[in-house]
Amino acid sequence: MASSRRFFSDKLCPVRAKRERRKEARPGELIAAALDLFVEKGFAATRVDEVAARAGVSKGTLFLYFQSKEELFKAVVVENLSGRFVEWNAEFEVFEGSASDMLRYCLRVWWERVGSTKASGLTKLLMSEGGNFPELAEFYRQEVVHPGHALVRRILQRGIDSGEFAPVDLDHAIYAVIAPMMFLMLWKHSTPMCIDGKSELDPETFIAVQTEIVLQGLLARPSA
Amino acid sequence: MASSRRFFSDKLCPVRAKRERRKEARPGELIAAALDLFVEKGFAATRVDEVAARAGVSKGTLFLYFQSKEELFKAVVVENLSGRFVEWNAEFEVFEGSASDMLRYCLRVWWERVGSTKASGLTKLLMSEGGNFPELAEFYRQEVVHPGHALVRRILQRGIDSGEFAPVDLDHAIYAVIAPMMFLMLWKHSTPMCIDGKSELDPETFIAVQTEIVLQGLLARPSA
């Protein structure tokens, strides 16, 4: 529809083309800018003007795409966290291998795709400011916490069903997996606390070690 | 000392007593109210009117005792965290027992006196908002982070000097002690993340387990 007002193709008029293309990319650019700033300064301390400016649009334009600052935040969460779960669930649907391998794989790709990216800052943000923005916290629980827990629970359940893991109370066991990852994210995004003496935490090693520890705890003991 | 000028006991002269007691208690009441709110809502999101109201005074009164919101925060930190270090250092000066016992004792009393109290929320607060309030972050580093590190370093050094611990790079080793405690505090003050299914972390057990793990890693191996 936008092209109805165009006389020249994108090729002939590259400047305009850029503009038009951007028009469709706007929400994505805003979300990217918002992710950066939310992670850097927190939700309350991030000003919408800044987000708009970093995305190269005006403040008014932002409100054209997102009803409010909170809706913008939700979009950031969906784009960077909850949107991933469908993909992940699909991957695990077809995963072949032991539950142990599944868990190892799960945590490795989580680190690659989320933990090591800016998106992991959203978790810290929610921990810090969730109390002041209950609606945001609730949304995050629905969209991220529950699916995440479900995913881990599923892996563990699979191990138990196959006899690979000992039967345990899943409600507790999932935290053995999740807690170290949360710690890792918090550590990563709290540099101010350890400015002197670099934080001595190599994430990949940390994850590998923690994974094996947890697996040790989960495995079914044949002798028992 | 106020009573030195009083002829009658509080019982006989309740009105005066009330006034005088409150006058001297004001800063403490304000600091207590501020601790509550800062921990609950964060620094930026806490309104000075609220602090005043919770302490039972007007907004103006707060500024009678604290030059600014930031000074109020510093007072909260001093009262609840940094003020403790002199006492602790004194305790360790006369501590008799192995370095291992010293570390176990240290972490246990830390949990009793700080970790389990609201004061531990200040650490989370600084992690979240330190970036937005550089002066506060710097103050916290000077008053809490540095003395805290020094205290742990001292224990480890003692163990190394006595041959109880293997010689290690202290700059890294102290984090093996501190990191789990920081995690514990963050966990404790981020309930929004784990509302469903109670957080399965029993702090005292967690500390005990972590302590033994760290000690395992620190001990000198006679065979080596």
Add this chain to the structure above:
Amino acid sequence: MASSRRFFSDKLCPVRAKRERRKEARPGELIAAALDLFVEKGFAATRVDEVAARAGVSKGTLFLYFQSKEELFKAVVVENLSGRFVEWNAEFEVFEGSASDMLRYCLRVWWERVGSTKASGLTKLLMSEGGNFPELAEFYRQEVVHPGHALVRRILQRGIDSGEFAPVDLDHAIYAVIAPMMFLMLWKHSTPMCIDGKSELDPETFIAVQTEIVLQGLLARPSA
């Protein structure tokens, strides 16, 4: 009455004596402190705490002696300006000499007793802030402007009556005397404007010159 509670004479108990004596001097000390500060910073910008502090009493005490900041200001005006007129009028009542001499004398003693003192800052203050404090302005007009004008008018009238001065419209002529003095006060109290290159105005010379110029203009011309 204050002495009714004294056991020892002032001589025997100098500390207490000082206190008692000060008690009666309080209003005067407050007025002196207020003069300093009003002249230095203006009426609105002077805080009553500062006045009290400079007088060595508490803020509450100030309000014991003066109903309000405005009343304090009025007291400063009476003490330093309007109170002088009775004395001056008396002096002129018995002054012997020509009207010219009287004017010269008048301006010289005005400079000595008012113009060269801090009190002259009150005039500048009224010029600056009179518009914002109508009641103060009105008070000043009643207490200072009118008596001042009357005094000058009287001198000129005497010169005219005696044939020494030419008959002129007094309403205008008095300004020929007063305006240069006002300029002098403004200049004196507006140093910020001429920080570079010291103000080249020697007040005594300025007054002498202006006086002679005005007298030239006032004298009756025998030839006419």
Add this chain to the structure above:
Amino acid sequence: MASSRRFFSDKLCPVRAKRERRKEARPGELIAAALDLFVEKGFAATRVDEVAARAGVSKGTLFLYFQSKEELFKAVVVENLSGRFVEWNAEFEVFEGSASDMLRYCLRVWWERVGSTKASGLTKLLMSEGGNFPELAEFYRQEVVHPGHALVRRILQRGIDSGEFAPVDLDHAIYAVIAPMMFLMLWKHSTPMCIDGKSELDPETFIAVQTEIVLQGLLARPSA
């Protein structure tokens, strides 16, 4: 320039015209309102809400155009005083005639363009409140006092160079020109002092007389 994008005249499209015109006119309207109020009530006593209200906008809008009350004041000074100096310097660059004529012309146009306007109230304002707002005072010195002194100095220097004026210390001589003008401004803006009996000062006559007196003093005496 705004009209370049308009197809219809203001008359045909009054709504748009109104908006656009106002948008560009805002800073000017705010500066005009601020000049009025600053001159009327002084800097500290002028409320930003009042300035905004008089300009027909909300308080927030004012801060859209000026970072702070102080910046607003500086803009008022630039617009009404310091901005004029380029124009004046240009005029004097091409002035033909004696230094005496130049001085006469200078003071006459100064009165027309500044002295007789509200802008002259800014000088009084700085004299009164400069001490309480050092940054403002410094700005005024840089932007107004120095250029003003330079302009007068230049005229006098020209007269001395041409042999028209006797050689004198310029640092002092410029005050002979400036001081009477300052007095005039103070007088004009201090009506409270002379409400009864109209101030007997006709500004144009005053300037003419003062100018001739100063010129008398400056002229080179051929006989000497």
Add this chain to the structure above:
DNA sequence: AATGAATGAGAGTTCATTCAT
């Protein structure tokens, strides 16, 4: 008589949100 703790209205400033263009 003297205190000084307490007040609360009001100041300058910020920022998410709206809406005419």
Add this chain to the structure above:
DNA sequence: CATGAATGAACTCTCATTCAT
């Protein structure tokens, strides 16, 4: 679709004045 000027509620901090002691 895009703008950015405009808003106004909310924030921190100030200070003349009061009043229990």
